[in-house]
Amino acid sequence: MCGIAGRILNAPGKVGDDLVELMVAQEHRGSDSTGFAIYGIPRDTGYVLRGMGFDKTSIDSDMDDFRNILKSHGSDFIEDPTFVTNEDSHYCTRMVISDPKDVTRWINDADEITDRFEVQSCGRSLEIIKDVGSSDDVANKHGVRELIGTHGLGHARLATESSVLPNASHPFWARPFPDVAIVHNGQITDYYTWRTKLEHMGYRFLTYNDSELIAVWVSDQMKNGLTMEQALTKSITSIDGVFTYMIAQPDGIGFAKDRFAMKPLVTVQNNGELAAATEEQAVRRVVPDESDIINYDGPSMTDIWGVGNRRAAA
Amino acid sequence: MSDIIIEVGDRHIREINEDIQAACKTGEKIIVRNTLSRHNLGIGLPDGANIHFEGSVGYYCGGLNNGATITIERNGGWGIGEAMAKGHITVGGYAGMSVGAAMLGGTIHVKGDSGPRCGVAMKGGNIIVEGKIGYQSGFMSHSGKIIALGGAGASCADALWEGEVWVAGEVESLGVDVNIIEPSAEDVAEVEGILEPLGLNDSSREWRKMISGQRLWYFESRDANAWLMI
Numbered sequence: 001m002c003g004i005a006g007r008i009l010n011a012p013g014k015v016g017d018d019l020v021e022l023m024v025a026q027e028h029r030g031s032d033s034t035g036f037a038i039y040g041i042p043r044d045t046g047y048v049l050r051g052m053g054f055d056k057t058s059i060d061s062d063m064d065d066f067r068n069i070l071k072s073h074g075s076d077f078i079e080d081p082t083f084v085t086n087e088d089s090h091y092c093t094r095m096v097i098s099d100p101k102d103v104t105r106w107i108n109d110a111d112e113i114t115d116r117f118e119v120q121s122c123g124r125s126l127e128i129i130k131d132v133g134s135s136d137d138v139a140n141k142h143g144v145r146e147l148i149g150t151h152g153l154g155h156a157r158l159a160t161e162s163s164v165l166p167n168a169s170h171p172f173w174a175r176p177f178p179d180v181a182i183v184h185n186g187q188i189t190d191y192y193t194w195r196t197k198l199e200h201m202g203y204r205f206l207t208y209n210d211s212e213l214i215a216v217w218v219s220d221q222m223k224n225g226l227t228m229e230q231a232l233t234k235s236i237t238s239i240d241g242v243f244t245y246m247i248a249q250p251d252g253i254g255f256a257k258d259r260f261a262m263k264p265l266v267t268v269q270n271n272g273e274l275a276a277a278t279e280e281q282a283v284r285r286v287v288p289d290e291s292d293i294i295n296y297d298g299p300s301m302t303d304i305w306g307v308g309n310r311r312a313a314a
Numbered sequence: 315m316s317d318i319i320i321e322v323g324d325r326h327i328r329e330i331n332e333d334i335q336a337a338c339k340t341g342e343k344i345i346v347r348n349t350l351s352r353h354n355l356g357i358g359l360p361d362g363a364n365i366h367f368e369g370s371v372g373y374y375c376g377g378l379n380n381g382a383t384i385t386i387e388r389n390g391g392w393g394i395g396e397a398m399a400k401g402h403i404t405v406g407g408y409a410g411m412s413v414g415a416a417m418l419g420g421t422i423h424v425k426g427d428s429g430p431r432c433g434v435a436m437k438g439g440n441i442i443v444e445g446k447i448g449y450q451s452g453f454m455s456h457s458g459k460i461i462a463l464g465g466a467g468a469s470c471a472d473a474l475w476e477g478e479v480w481v482a483g484e485v486e487s488l489g490v491d492v493n494i495i496e497p498s499a500e501d502v503a504e505v506e507g508i509l510e511p512l513g514l515n516d517s518s519r520e521w522r523k524m525i526s527g528q529r530l531w532y533f534e535s536r537d538a539n540a541w542l543m544i
Contacts, residue, residue, distance in 0.1 A: 261411075261430040261431075261448075261449050261450070264392070264410070264411065279351075279353075279372065279373075279391070280351040280370065280372060280389070280391055281350060281351040281352050281353060281372045281391075283351075284350045284351045288350065290369050290370065290388060293351075293370070293389060293408075295389075295408060295410060295429060297410065297411055297429040297430055297448055297449075298430065298448065298449050298467065298468075299430070299449050299468065299469075
């Protein structure tokens, strides 16, 4: 059992605060780890990265190595990276970099040091913030409530199939595609079959979390030229298991649901805004009034909700 | 004589349910307000209690009902009336997944549609849905009746035991091991008798009565391929 959430605002605003509320309300669905994908006001050039290193005593050497890889791809830090640590051994960082010549090639090289440091999101606007602990723990540690943006995802994890590790938290970035993130509630039963297949195709997995598979699988579909809508539909017959997952992109959020209708999704949609969650009571935290609830309760469902206005003043 | 008002809001669910149980002992009608789609409201209510939930409720409302009359103004989440023994639950709007799961007796009346697996594993009582019942409704129902007046979703009446699914309107598709039989006049009269106190009886309906084909009752692993749907 996990809890997922999505939020779209009709103009940039406190999307971080809303997503934290949606996740606090679903903390009973899993508090092993919590994560957020926030789409801020998009940059014209340069990428925002979020990453995690596994040994905070080696931040300096990790950053030196990471920066050398960046430079070899014609990129560098635009701002000094910022770091968040606590008593745990891992550290989290936010960086802003100039455009590498080729993002796919750069991330492929950057992923050579994932035993020490991994990039967890890359985007003009996407930032994935994830860590072990409850929604309040993660939100307070990383200042998620203060984050401004247009849309985003949230996830509360109850680890059932693999270990609780900070980097095995959701959301997952659909590397190497900038600004694409997924969250998932369910179990993928043909995980190893798909993982082996995708690894043979050259994809790298950073965790044993079955949800990472969805991100990698979606990347492969996008590489083959499928639209988000096509990939969502195809996943229902291609991936085996019980699942409801959401994909976020700069222009919207989509979801797909398995053939057995096991994992719920509830939304309120009005005035171009969306609040989506596993449970209705969570949606009511951000839309407290009685309103028209849409339950996506049937089998084999998909939908996409667009983001209207990404740059209007807050 | 005045109604007892209980406020939900963000109070702890145990405190709310203790207030509801205490109010049931007075014999007065109970109104529960500001429900915010919270889970587990009004569990194990006693015989004779009369309670109304304003707005929408979350999962398992009215579960383990022991004879109370429960009305929910709008929508209910998963497992409304789960394992209830007796009593009457009315859902004004949509009832989520698995309404009446494993119920033993009593009546659940849904004025809107129901989600998937309505009446899953029910062991008695009746579920009446004025709208459409969701995917795989009646799944492994042991006994009792599911009566849908507005059609049924896919995989209807899948893997029934001795439960019955009655549908007026479109059925998207049937589940495995279902027989559709022509109901006798006595059967129809019995169903109309269940609908009559709800003001829903209508002798012009064309019913489809679904019961188990009984082949799954004697499942043999060598026949597994016949049942594989995936």
